[in-house]
Amino acid sequence: MMLRYFILAVGLVTLTGCGVAYISPRVTETDGKVRVLPLTADSVRVANGSSYRPKELPSVFFANAGGGGGLRGAGATPPASLDRQNRPAALEMRLPPNVNPGPYEIGVGDVLLLATKTPGNTVEELSGLLAAQNSRQGYTVQDDGAIAIPDVGRVQIAGLTLEEAEAQLFQSLVENQIDPTFSLEIAEFNSKRVSLGGAVAKPTVAPVTLTPLTLDAALAAAGGINTKDLDYASIRLYRDGTLYQIPLNEYLRRPAVQKARLVDGDSVFVDTEYELDKAQAYFREQITLAQFRQTARIQALNELNSEVSLRRAVLQESRDNFRSQIEFDAVDRDYVYLTGEVVKPSRFVLPFGQTASLADALFDNDGFRNETANPSQLYVLRGSPEPGKPDLVTAWHLNGSDASKFLLATKMQMRPNDVIFIAEQPITRWNRVLQQFIPSILTTGGALAVQ
Structure with a gap:
């Protein structure tokens, strides 16, 4: 047993002397270049106060395929040429009063037929009809209300009945010593x-x-x-x-x-x-206009659908091209780096258009190793934004041994090039020391034993 301790001690001294020793990464304040600040509610507000604007997605991801100039189709509907026929209320009955103007009165424009006796022999006199026909003469009542009869002159008869006109003619014939044998009738009625x-x-x-x-x-x-x-x-x-x-x-x-x-x-x-004809024509026109509007709307919708399809294809192509650029890492992105006792040391891509928290970056990459990580030594390392101090590093320290402190991780915002570091547990450090130098001790011990 004493030999084993001796060999272990010799091995440690030998490895140390040869410069072969396990170096455990840690965060310490040195030379004023690193300052460690505990992560609290107040310090989270200070950390989040740094200026940062997340990168935005291209505008094609926010555009839609709709819009445009509206429905075009066949153009504006032509105006109606007919007025609507409104059905009236019940028609009112207004009868004219009964009239009796009396006998017909001769007026201007009437044509009078005057038949007088023609002188001749007895045979001709007996043939009164022939004699009357030979002496029939038409006279038009002129604008002064008179008719002009040869050998008699002008006789005023306008406004007289036929009987009164006969009496007036009889008087005029007698006064002119003409045989007053005659007949009078109205040939044309033009005055009324x-x-x-x-x-x-x-x-x-x-x-x-x-x-x-x-x-x-x-x-x-x-x-x-x-x-x-x-x-x-x-x-x-x-x-x-x-x-x-x-x-x-x-x-x-x-x-x-x-x-x-x-x-x-x-x-x-x-x-x-x-008017039924106009009403029917109006409704026929309205039906035609409605059909025109329907046809124009269908045509416009078809045109719009085609245009939307083309726009969607263009937008989709632009989006696919951008995704391909991201896949080949050809797009400038912001990253946060994870190291130490995390499950998967990697870089976390800051999202477009929004900020990410410490919890997002940590647990998006499977979190930390429970069996090896020291949750009380979780740090966010951030370079100084102050001009003239490019080497100054602020280490925001989260003591995760108290699980309630992880709520701060959901509020701590990440910035480009932040480094998340989780230190190892003391026992992990010791185990790794042993894993590193025990094979060397065995080799060294074997060599001593041979000697």
């Missing part, structure tokens, strides 16, 4: 008229004659009513500044209304407040 328009087959002007002109007769003279809209059509009568209205349905149902008498100056207009 009723106008008809609107939804009729043939807008016209109907004359007022000796026979009273009724509403149905006037409409028949205009070719009848020409509208498909029976519900909202009406017959409007304008007389002496007043507008009367007869709904078409009421007109068709009431014979007495159909026989309403018209007088000179009446204006009849068949109107509809809801």
